[in-house]
Structures are given as structure tokens and as C-alpha cells.
Amino acid sequence: MMDKDKLRKADIFSGSIIMLFGLWIISQALQMPMKGSYGGVQNVWYVSPALLPLFVGAMIALLGALLIRIALKTVGRQGLTDTLHWLGSSELIHFLKSPALFRFYAMVVLFFSFVFLNIPRIDFFLGAVLFLIVFITMFYFDDDALLKKMLYFYLAGTVASLAFFSLGLSETLEASLPYPGDWLTLAFIIVYCIYVWSLIRNVPPLRKKYRTALILAVVAPFTIGPIFKYFLLVPMPKEGMVVAVLDAIWYWDF
Amino acid sequence: MMLFDRIGTFFGIVFHLASDPISIAVLFGSVLMGIIFGAMPGLTSTLGVALLTALTYGMDTSLAMVCLLAIYVGGTYGGSYSAILINIPGTAAAAATALDGYPLACKGEGGRAIGLTTTASTIGTIISMLFVVSISPIISYFALQFTSFEFFLLAFFGILISGTLTSPDLVIKGWIAGFLGLFLACVGRDLLQFYPRFTLGFAELDSGVEVVPVLIGAFGIPQIIQVLKDRFQIGETQKLQRIIPEIGTVVRNIPAIIRSALIGVGIGAVPGIGEDIAGWVSYGTAKNTSKHPETFGKGELQGVLASETANNACVGGAMIPLLNLGIPGSPPAAMLLGALMLHGVTPGPMITFEHPTFIMEVAAILLLASCAMFVTGLLLAKQVVKVLRIPTQIFMPIIGVLCIIGSYSLGLNIFNLYLMLPVGIICYFLTEMGYPIAPLVIGVILGPMADENLRRALMVSQGSFMPVFQRPVSLILFLIIVLTVVSQFDWYRNLKDRLLQKVFGRRNPHETVPKEKESES
Numbered sequence: 053m054m055d056k057d058k059l060r061k062a063d064i065f066s067g068s069i070i071m072l073f074g075l076w077i078i079s080q081a082l083q084m085p086m087k088g089s090y091g092g093v094q095n096v097w098y099v100s101p102a103l104l105p106l107f108v109g110a111m112i113a114l115l116g117a118l119l120i121r122i123a124l125k126t127v128g129r130q131g132l133t134d135t136l137h138w139l140g141s142s143e144l145i146h147f148l149k150s151p152a153l154f155r156f157y158a159m160v161v162l163f164f165s166f167v168f169l170n171i172p173r174i175d176f177f178l179g180a181v182l183f184l185i186v187f188i189t190m191f192y193f194d195d196d197a198l199l200k201k202m203l204y205f206y207l208a209g210t211v212a213s214l215a216f217f218s219l220g221l222s223e224t225l226e227a228s229l230p231y232p233g234d235w236l237t238l239a240f241i242i243v244y245c246i247y248v249w250s251l252i253r254n255v256p257p258l259r260k261k262y263r264t265a266l267i268l269a270v271v272a273p274f275t276i277g278p279i280f281k282y283f284l285l286v287p288m289p290k291e292g293m294v295v296a297v298l299d300a301i302w303y304w305d306f
Numbered sequence: 307m308m309l310f311d312r313i314g315t316f317f318g319i320v321f322h323l324a325s326d327p328i329s330i331a332v333l334f335g336s337v338l339m340g341i342i343f344g345a346m347p348g349l350t351s352t353l354g355v356a357l358l359t360a361l362t363y364g365m366d367t368s369l370a371m372v373c374l375l376a377i378y379v380g381g382t383y384g385g386s387y388s389a390i391l392i393n394i395p396g397t398a399a400a401a402a403t404a405l406d407g408y409p410l411a412c413k414g415e416g417g418r419a420i421g422l423t424t425t426a427s428t429i430g431t432i433i434s435m436l437f438v439v440s441i442s443p444i445i446s447y448f449a450l451q452f453t454s455f456e457f458f459l460l461a462f463f464g465i466l467i468s469g470t471l472t473s474p475d476l477v478i479k480g481w482i483a484g485f486l487g488l489f490l491a492c493v494g495r496d497l498l499q500f501y502p503r504f505t506l507g508f509a510e511l512d513s514g515v516e517v518v519p520v521l522i523g524a525f526g527i528p529q530i531i532q533v534l535k536d537r538f539q540i541g542e543t544q545k546l547q548r549i550i551p552e553i554g555t556v557v558r559n560i561p562a563i564i565r566s567a568l569i570g571v572g573i574g575a576v577p578g579i580g581e582d583i584a585g586w587v588s589y590g591t592a593k594n595t596s597k598h599p600e601t602f603g604k605g606e607l608q609g610v611l612a613s614e615t616a617n618n619a620c621v622g623g624a625m626i627p628l629l630n631l632g633i634p635g636s637p638p639a640a641m642l643l644g645a646l647m648l649h650g651v652t653p654g655p656m657i658t659f660e661h662p663t664f665i666m667e668v669a670a671i672l673l674l675a676s677c678a679m680f681v682t683g684l685l686l687a688k689q690v691v692k693v694l695r696i697p698t699q700i701f702m703p704i705i706g707v708l709c710i711i712g713s714y715s716l717g718l719n720i721f722n723l724y725l726m727l728p729v730g731i732i733c734y735f736l737t738e739m740g741y742p743i744a745p746l747v748i749g750v751i752l753g754p755m756a757d758e759n760l761r762r763a764l765m766v767s768q769g770s771f772m773p774v775f776q777r778p779v780s781l782i783l784f785l786i787i788v789l790t791v792v793s794q795f796d797w798y799r800n801l802k803d804r805l806l807q808k809v810f811g812r813r814n815p816h817e818t819v820p821k822e823k824e825s826e827s
Contacts, residue, residue: 059475059740066739070482077489077504084501098764101496101503104757108488115482122476155535160731163527167710167723180707187703191534194699264700272704276711284364286715289723 060126061135067119074113081105151196158203162187165210173217174233175292180273182241188265189248193258198251205247209240234293278302315663316439319670329372333671336376337678338686342693343377344384345396347538349705351381351581353529355641356522357705359648360712367649372671374645375621378638379675382581382618383427383683388694390419390610399581399620402589402613409605422552422607423614424683426563429556430615431676433567434574434622438629439669445630446665448779449655454763455773459783461756464577464633466790468745471579475740477794483741487749488756490515490729497758510721517750518644519713519722520729524747525637526709527730528737530702538698549687551680555607562592562608563615570616574623577748580636581617588616622672629653629665633752637744640751648716 084102085095097103124132138144147153162183170179186206190199216222216236225232245266252258280286281295282302288295323329336358343354354377362370385400390407403423410419452460465488469480493504494514505511532538556563566588573584592612593602602609624635632654634640646653657664713726733743767773774780792798 056475062739063476066741080504084503085499095499096769098769099498099761101499101501103761103764104488104753105492105503108485108492112482112485112489115478115485118478119476119482122478152535152537155537156531159531159534163706163727163730167727171710171714171723172720176711180711184703184707187706188700191699191703192697194537268700268704272707276704276707279361280711280715284361284715286711287718289714289720 060123061131063119063123064127064132064135067116067123069116071113071116071120074109074111074116077105077109077112081109154196154200154203155191158190158199159187161203161207161210162190165206169210169214169217170237171289173222174237174290175231175294176288176290177273177277177294177298178234178237178241178292179290180277181269182237182244184269184272185241185244185265188269189262192261192265193252195258201251202248205244209244213237213240231293231296238293312439312443312666316666316670319663319667320673323368323372323670323674329369332369332373333376333674333678334682336373337380337675337682338690340377340380340382341384341387341679341682341686341690344381344400345387345690346693346696346701347388347392347394347396347533347698349701350397350525350529351378351384351399352525352637352641353522353705354378354381355638355645356518356525357708357712359518359641359645360715362645363648363716367646367651368667370645370649371668372674374642375668375671376675376678378642379431379618379621379672380679380682381638382621383423383614383679384690385617386423386427386610386614387420387687387691390416390423391691392694397581399585399617400613401582402585403610403617405589405603405613406606406609409603410607410610413605415605417549418552419607419610420687421550421684422555422610424549424680424687425551425553425556426566426611426614427618427683428676428680429563430567430570430618431621431672431679433564433615434571434619434625435669435672435676436622437571438622438625438665438672441626442630442665443658445626446655446658449630452655452779453773453777454759454766455777455780456783458756458759458763459774459780459787460631460633461752461759463783463787463790464627464752465745465749465756466787468577468579468748469742470790470794471576471583472742472744473740474742479739479741480745483736483743484745484749486736487746487751488753490520490746490750491753492757497754498761508721510719514754515725515750516717516719516722518641518648518716519726520750521641521644521747522709522713523726523728523730524733524743525641526705527727528734528743530706530709531731531734532737533698533702549684551684552607555611559608559611562612565591565595566612566615567619570619571623571626573616574620574635575626577627577633577635580624580638580744581620584620584623585613585617588612618676625668625672629657629668630655632755634748637747640744640747643751 081102084100084105086097086100086102087095089095127135166179166183170182186202190202193199213236217233222233229235248262252262277288278298281288281298323333339358340351340354343349344351355374358373358377362373365373381397382399385395385397386403386407388394388396389400389404390411393404393408395401395404407419407423410416465484466481469484470477471480473480489504491514493511495502495505495512502512569588569591570584573579573587574581589609589612592608593599596602596606596608598606620636624639627633627635628639628643630653632643632652634643643653651657651661651664709726710723713722714720716722733746736746737743763773764770774784
């Protein structure tokens with residue numbers, strides 16, 4: 053949590069967003085049936101589906117407004133002017149480029165690419181290995197300069213992967229090569245590992261961390277995944293190359 | 307006769323569970339996992355229960371409850387390990403334990419402190435279990451008299467009180483979080499007319515937001531981001547000697563233990579506030595009533611005893627409103643509610659009719675879990691402490707994968723992930739800006755109850771709110787809600803001061819209010 057002074061300044065903005073959100077809820081709720089017939093039910097205000105949303109929206113808008121009032125009273129006119137000035141200054145750019153925020157961006161990119169890009173399209177095991185290798189190496193090395201390089205490299209790979217899927221190359225290649233998306237991911241994992249190795253090969257403590265990261269990134273998905281797939285009988289979100297191999301092994305004897 | 311029947315049923319269930327090797331294996335495994343989750347700074351018992359909910363989906367209800375309650379009990383206790391050995395509470399519940407536990411470890415009495423927390427936590431859980439067994443029928447009896455107005459007010463009170471008591475900053479932020487949770491609960495087709503509300507054209511949202519993925523997102527993702535963004539490092543662990551149960555110290559402090567357990571049960575029973583508050587209140591009370599308050603914070607055994615008894619007693623306390631009213635008493639209890647609903651058990655006044663032995667079963671599991679925790683704590687503490695050496699940068703990404711596969715596996719729906727991740731990111735921002743997450747979660751869980759009962763009540767009364775003032779329980783709940791809200795404002799405090807001064811001729815100690823609260827008026 054931020055310190056109190058910064059918090060009150062941030063409250064002006066969070067309060068405004070919350071108040072606007074409350075007003076949006078009210079506007080949406082007002083479009084819901086309040087009278088007349090819907091689905092064979094004659095509406096009166098107290099059975100309307102808008103009843104609770106109207107109350108919730110009104111309370112959110114009211115509390116948001118109250119929060120702005122409290123924040124403005126505490127911060128004062130000078131504080132508000134300073135904050136607005138800060139928002140328009142180069143300090144904001146410095147803040148947005150701070151190492152802590154870079155770590156945040158890295159996590160958001162990793163989570164969003166894993167959930168929205170990889171999980172629906174590539175084999176879960178490969179996706180999880182890629183996610184863990186990138187995630188662990190980025191943070192375990194504990195070096196912001198390295199993290200930045202790895203993030204940019206990963207972003208480039210993600211953009212390439214996005215282009216591969218959105219241009220329909222996956223479907224085109226599937227006729228000649230099964231699981232093209234999985235092969236591409238496997239290739240990217242290998243290239244990423246080589247790239248990271250090239251970054252840290254001269255730093256012995258990081259070499260040890262690199263080995264640990266690689267082992268864990270492979271062992272963890274291959275421990276968690278089979279528990280869900282074969283013991284809890286949960287089909288993976290996308291079953292591709294690795295699941296096909298695991299299925300062949302699992303159902304061979306069992 | 308009924309009492310003997312209940313006792314017989316209780317011990318029958320205990321014997322049945324204790325004689326089943328699978329249940330015992332799951333019990334010990336889950337307690338151990340809970341202790342590890344509790345001990346690892348950055349992981350919480352709520353997250354443990356959330357992740358295990360996915361794994362227990364395929365189990366039968368009884369075994370799933372063994373698993374989830376055991377991880378809850380173990381997780382609440384496990385926080386004391388890192389609090390004592392590295393001065394970083396593994397969970398918020400053990401924050402008060404660190405104040406005296408760490409100085410004890412620095413003096414070379416870490417083993418003694420962990421022995422004491424093990425015994426105190428076991429006793430706290432067992433006392434709270436006794437309350438679950440004895441108070442539940444009474445609450446259940448009264449709850450059966452409740453009508454829709456009472457249930458609406460109860461749900462609303464739960465959200466409000468949770469917002470009031472858990473907010474780390476301004477109280478209204480807690481209320482905003484609660485209402486945001488209520489909004490999330492409104493998403494989907496409404497239960498009476500099947501009208502799509504806030505679905506934004508997504509067919510997947512027609513059935514509403516899935517509670518468990520939202521809870522996993524709300525608790526898991528912000529935790530991962532916070533730990534890694536702030537470069538959280540686990541410090542050097544103090545040496546751990548032989549762990550002894552400290553029975554002598556416990557016997558000498560029986561009144562203090564009972565007081566702490568009562569505080570824990572009482573706070574646990576208040577909707578939405580959890581073990582951390584119980585630990586602090588109990589610690590504060592122990593310090594205020596001690597003959598040597600100056601020794602607190604310097605390695606006082608009573609301090610460790612007070613916080614650890616209370617935070618584990620909170621587990622049983624949180625079960626009381628959960629089982630009898632369907633209102634979770636703490637964030638992990640909210641997860642348990644989600645898990646119970648997945649297993650087709652709807653907690654509330656009807657639970658004694660629909661599942662007559664369920665409350666007894668929960669009590670029996672609490673008893674067995676506390677015994678398993680005692681044994682595991684004494685025998686495996688030294689091994690568990692080794693997990694504190696694992697860097698957070700390694701286990702947090704793995705927790706991320708568990709959050710994702712766990713959210714997906716409940717319903718086998720990728721859309722759950724599309725919901726879980728944005729909710730997690732939003733919850734991270736809310737946490738950073740001082741909004742508590744517990745009221746949001748309570749709002750999501752109690753929202754359907756509030757919506758359905760409000761409209762049903764108004765349907766019965768033809769749109770009149772008069773029954774609120776005509777029914778005693780409704781009126782009491784309404785007055786408590788009003789009092790909870792107005793007591794946060796300065797004009798009310800001033801008015802109360804003036805009245806007290808006129809009646810008793812004395813000033814109220816709360817006359818001077820903090821600057822922030824002042825501006826709230």
C-alpha cells in the first residue's frame with residue numbers, strides 16, 4: 053500500500069473512476085425492465101432486475117464522491133495542483149519507467165500472454181514450461197537490466213506468435229505438420245534458453261540459478277499437469293504434442 | 307436425550323474418519339500442506355484453500371471437507387513458523403505472534419516458542435470446535451424464524467461490517483469494495499426474471515461470474531504481483547532447537563487461553579473479518595491485562611500464547627455463521643463456502659434438514675485436524691522450516707500456474723481464466739490503493755442472497771418496507787447497520803460525547819479523532 057500522502061492524492065483519481073463506474077451501473081440499470089412485461093412477468097419496481105443494481109450503483113457513485121471530497125479536503129487545492137502538474141511533467145515518465153513498475157509490466161505481459169494467447173492455442177504443458185522459464189529467469193536472477201532484456205526478447209517472441217496465429221499460418225501448416233503452434237513454441241523455448249544463457253554465461257552465480265530455473269520450469273508442469281489430467285481427469289485447456297506423447301505412455305500400460 | 311444423541315453422532319463420525327486410512331492420509335497431507343502454505347511468506351491459508359478447492363472437486367463432500375478444513379487449520383497455524391524464526395509472519399494471522407516469538411528465537415528459544423504455538427493453536431481449534439457443536443443448533447433454530455427481509459439485512463450487514471473492520475485505510479474504501487463485490491454478483495441473468503444484467507453480450511456471463519475463479523484471482527494474483535514487484539526476500543532463519551509441547555506453560559495460563567479462545571471465536575463469527583484481527587485483539591487484551599505489560603514485545607510467552615490461541619480459535623468461529631447462516635466468517639471461510647456450493651451443499655438454516663450430520667462432521671474434522679496439526683507440528687517442524695529457504699521468485703510463478711489450472715479445472719472453462727486474471731489485476735490496484743479485498747469477496751458471495759431476498763421480501767410485502775420495522779430481528783439488524791454507518795462520522799461522535807457528558811458528566815475517550823476520520827465528516 054502507498055503512504056498516506058500519496059494515497060490521498062491517488063484517492064482523487066480512484067474516487068473519480070469509482071464514481072463514474074457507479075454512474076455507469078445506474079445508466080445500465082435504468083435500461084432494465086422496471087414496468088411492463090418481461091418474460092411473462094408483469095413488472096413492478098420491487099421485482100425489477102434493476103432494483104439491486106440501482107442501489108449498488110447509487111451507493112458506489114455516492115461513496116466515490118465522498119472519497120473525492122475527503123481526499124480533496126486532506127490534499128487541499130495546492131496538493132491537487134501539484135498532482136496535476138506532476139501528471140503533466142517528465143517525472144511521470146520517470147515513474148512509469150521505474151524498476152518496480154517494469155517488474156509489474158513483466159508480470160502482466162507474462163500472465164496475459166499465457167492466458168489469452170498460449171492457453172487457448174498451444175499444448176498446456178509447453179505453454180506452462182514457457183511461462184515458468186521466462187517468469188523464473190526474469191525474477192530469480194534479481195537483476196533489473198537483465199529482466200528488461202529478457203522482457204523485450206519475450207515480447208518479440210509473443211508478437212511473432214500472435215502474428216503466426218492471427219495470420220492463420222497455424223491452420224495452413226497443420227495439413228503438412230501436426231501441431232505447428234506447439235513446434236513454434238518449443239523452438240521459442242529453446243531460442244529463449246540460448247539467449248538467456250548468452251546473457252549470463254560469464255556470471256557463475258547466475259549460471260547455477262539458470263540451471264535451477266530450467267529444472268523447475270520443466271519439473272513443475274510435469275508434476276502438476278499429470279495430477280489434473282490423469283488423476284483428477286481434467287482435460288487440459290489445449291491438448292497438443294506433449295499430451296499426445298503422455299497419453300501414449302499413460303494408456304500403453306494402464 | 308438429544309444431547310447424548312449429538313455426542314454419540316459426533317464420536318461416531320470421529321471414529322469413522324479416524325478409522326479410514328484415506329481420510330487420515332488426506333488429513334495429515336493437507337495439514338502439512340497448510341503448514342507449508344502458512345509458513346511461506348507470500349502464501350496464505352486462503353490461497354491454499356482456493357487452490358485445493360480445484361483438487362477436491364472430484365472427491366466426495368466429506369473427504370473434500372477433510373482436505374479443505376485441514377489446510378485451513380494448518381495454514382492458520384503455519385504462519386507462526388516464519389513469524390518466530392525470521393520475524394516475517396507467514397500469514398497476516400501470525401503478525402502478532404512475531405512481536406514476542408522472534409525475540410524468543412533470538413534468545414535461542416525458537417523451539418520452545420514453536421512448541422507453545424503448536425499447543426496453543428491446537429487448544430484454540432478444539433475450543434472453537436466445541437462452540438461450533440454447541441452454538442450451531444441455537445443459531446440454526448433462530449435462523450429458521452428468519453424471513454427474506456432478515457436474510458437481506460444479514461447479507462448487507464455482513465458486507466458492511468466486513469468493509470468497516472478490514473479496511474486498512476478509510477472505512478468508506480471497505481464499503482466501496484463490498485459494493486463492488488455486490489456489483490460482480492449482479493452480473494448474469496437474474497434469478498427471478500432471467501433478465502441479462504451487465505453481461506456485455508458475453509454468453510459465458512449469462513450464468514453469472516464463477517465464484518471460485520474470482521476468489522482465486524482476487525487472492526492469488528495480487529499476492530504474486532506484490533511479492534515479486536516489491537522484491538520480497540526471506541531473511542536468515544533463526545536456529546530451531548528441540549520442539550517441546552510446553553504443557554506446563556499452557557496449564558499455568560489456562561484462564562488466558564480461554565479468554566483468547568473466546569476472543570477468537572467471537573471475532574471469527576463476525577462476517578468477513580479473519581484470524582489477523584483475532585490475533586491482534588487477543589494480543590492487545592493479554593498485554594493490557596498482564597501484570598508485566600513491559601515484557602511484551604521482548605519475548606513474552608503469554609503474547610505468543612494469546613495470538614496463536616485466538617487465530618486458530620477463529621477457524622471454528624468462522625464456521626458458525628458459515629454453516630448456519632451461509633455467511634462466511636473469514637476470507638478462507640468464503641473459499642470454503644464456494645467449495646461447499648461446488649459440492650452441492652448449501653450452508654444456511656436448512657442445512658440441519660438437508661444434511662443432518664454435516665455440522666457434526668465439520669466439528670469432527672476440526673478436532674481431527676487440530677490433533678493432526680499437533681502431531682505434525684511437533685514431529686515435522688524442523689523439516690517444514692526448510693521450505694523457508696526456497697526463494698519467493700521460484701515458488702511464486704509455480705503458484706501462478708496453480709492459480710490458472712485451478713481456475714480452469716472448475717467448470718473446464720477457459721472463460722474462467724479470462725475473468726480471473728482481470729479481477730486479479732484490478733484487485734492488485736485496489737490493494738495498492740488501500741481497498742481491502744475481503745469485503746469484495748464477501749460481496750460476491752452474499753450478493754445473490756441479498757438480491758433474491760430483497761426482491762422476494764418486497765414481493766411478499768407488496769413493495770412495503772414496513773416489515774423491517776415490525777419484525778424484531780429485522781429492526782435490530784437495521785439499527786445495527788445504521789449504527790455501523792453513522793458511527794464512522796464525526797457528527798455522531800460529537801453528539802455521543804455531548805450526550806455522555808450530559809448524562810454521566812464525563813468526556814468520551816474517543817473525543818480526539820484522527821485527521822482522516824475528521825475529514826470524513
